[in-house]
Amino acid sequence: MTDWSVENVPDCSGKTVVVTGANSGLGFEATTMFAQKGAHVVMACRDLDRAEDAANEIRSEVSAASLTRSKLDLADLESVYAFADEFKSNHNELHVLCNNAGVMAVPRRETKQGFEMQLGVNHLGHFALTAELFDRIRDTPGETRIVNTSSGLHERGKMDFDDLQSERDYDKWEAYAQSKLANLLFTYELDRRLDAAGIDDVVSVGAHPGYAATNLQYRGPEATGSRVRLLMNKLANTVIAQSAEMGALPLLYAATEESVEGGDYIGPQGLFGMRGYPGKADSSARSKDEATAERLWDVSEDLTARRFRLA
Template sequence: MSKWTTANIPDQTGRTAVITGANTGLGYETAAALAARGAHVVLAVRNLEKGKAAADLIVGRSPGASVALQELDLTSLASVRSAAGQLRSEYDSIDLLINNAGVMMTPRSTTKDGFELQFGTNHLGHFALTNLLLDRVLAAPGSRIVTVSSTGHRFVRGIRFHDLQWEQQYNRVRAYGQSKLANLMFTYELQRRLHNTQTIAAAAHPGGSKTELTRNLPRPVAALSSLLEPLFQDADMGALPSLRAATDPGVLGGQYFGPDGFGEQRGYPKIVGSTDASHDADAQRRLWAVSEELTSVSSPVI
C-alpha cells in the first residue's frame, strides 16, 4: 500500500472508540476521522467545555456523527478510576482504545499522586486506564489498543528505574523521552500478554506535527523547533499513523507506525522500528510490575 490515508479506513459502524486527549490536535483529528467512518467516538478529555466544542466541530464536519464526552484527568488516578467506572457502566464492550493524550517537555512538576508529570501522565495514567477497561476491550472481537509514542523515545537509553520520578537532576527532555519509551515498552508487553486473545496492541507516533504539545519546549529546543516548523505536518497528517494502527485490517499486534518521510518526521504511515531498549523484555516486565505497584491497578491478563 503506497499512500495510506483516511480513505482507507474501513467502515466503523457499530464500533465504539475511546480516545484520550481528543479535544485538540492529533486526538481531535483521530476522533473526527473515526466518527466520519461511522464509529461511536468517546472524547475522553480533562476539560469538558473544550470537549463539547470539539464534539460540536466533529458533528459539524460529519452531520449525524455519534460523539460522547467522558471527563478524564490522567494526572489523577482517582479521575482515571472514576472515568473507567463510568465507561464500564456505559459500554459492555469497547472496540478501540486510543491512548493519545500527553504532555511534552514540561518544567519539573508532579501529578496529583506525586509522580513526575510526564511519566505519570503519558505512561502511568494510560497504564491504569487500559487495565481498568481491558475486560471491556477484550469483550469486543477484533478490538485494538493503540498507544501514541514519539521519536523522542530515542532520547534515553532505558528506563531510569533507580529514579523513575526524576527527583535527582531533572531533565525535561530526557524525562519526556522516558515516558515515550515507556509507552512503547507497555505496548510490547501488553501484546505479549494478549497473544491468546482476539485483541491486539499497537503503537504509533506522529512525526513532527503542529500541535499544542510544543508549548512547553525549553528555549533552545523551541528555537530549533520554530526554524524547523515549515517542515512539520498538520495534525490531520500526524494522526494517520494512529488511525492506521487502529483500523488497517492488516495490522499485527506489536507493530509500530510512523510517517514514511525523512527521519520519520512527515509523510504517510508505515511500519517503523524502535530502539533496542524498547524491546528489552526483562525491562518491559519490570516496568509493568512497577506500574502495577505505583497505580495499584493489576492487569487482568498475565
C-alpha cells in the same frame, strides 16, 4: 503500502472508540476521522468545555457524528478510575482504545499521586486506564485494539529505575523520552502477555506521529515563559512539521488497518520518519528489552495499584 489515508479507513459503524486528549491536536483529528467513518467516539478530555467546543466543531463538519464527552485527567488516578467506571456503566463494548493524550518537555511538576508529570500522564495514567478497561476490550466480540502513542524521541529514552520520578535529577527532554520509551515497552510487553494468555482477538500496537504541528510543542515554552523557544517552535511547526491531520494517520492506521499485527509500531514513512504517509516502522533496541519491560510492568502495577486480568 503507500499513500495510506483516511480513505483507507474501513467503515466503523457500530464500533465504540475511546480517544484520550480528543479535544485538540492529533486526538481531535483522529476523532474527526473516526466520526467520518461512523464510529461512536468517547472523547476522554481533561477540560469538558474544550471538549464540547471540539465536539461542536466536528459536528459542523460531520453532521452525523456520534460523540460523547467524558472527563479524564490522566494526572489524577482517581479521575482515571472514575472515567473507567462511567464508561463501563454506559458501554458494553470497546473496540479501540487510543492512548493518545500527553505532555511534552514541561518543567518538573507532579501528578496528584506524586508521579513526575510526563511519566505520570504519558505512561502511568494510560497504563491504569488500559487495565481498568481491559475487561471491556477483551470481552467485546471480534478483534479489538489498544493503540499507544509514542514518539521518535523514545530512541533517546532510558528507564532510570533508580530515579524513575526524576527527583534527584530532572531534564525535561530526558523525562519525555523516558515516558515515550515506557509507552513502547508497555505496548510490546502487553502483546507478549496477550500471546501467553491465548488472547488472540486483542491487538496491542504502538504508533508515532512523526513531527506534526500541534499545540503540544507550545506547552513547554508557555509553562516556562520562554518567548524565544515559543517563537522557534512556531516557526518549526510552520516550516518543517506536517499537518496534525497527517500526524494522526499512524494512529488511525494502527487502529484500523487490517494488516496490523500485535507488537507492530506504526509511523510516517517519509524523511527520517518525521513526515509522510503511515506504515510499519522500527523502534529502538531498548524498547524491545524484555527484562526492562517486565520490570516496568511490575513497577507500573505497584504504583497504580492496578492489575491486568489476563486469565
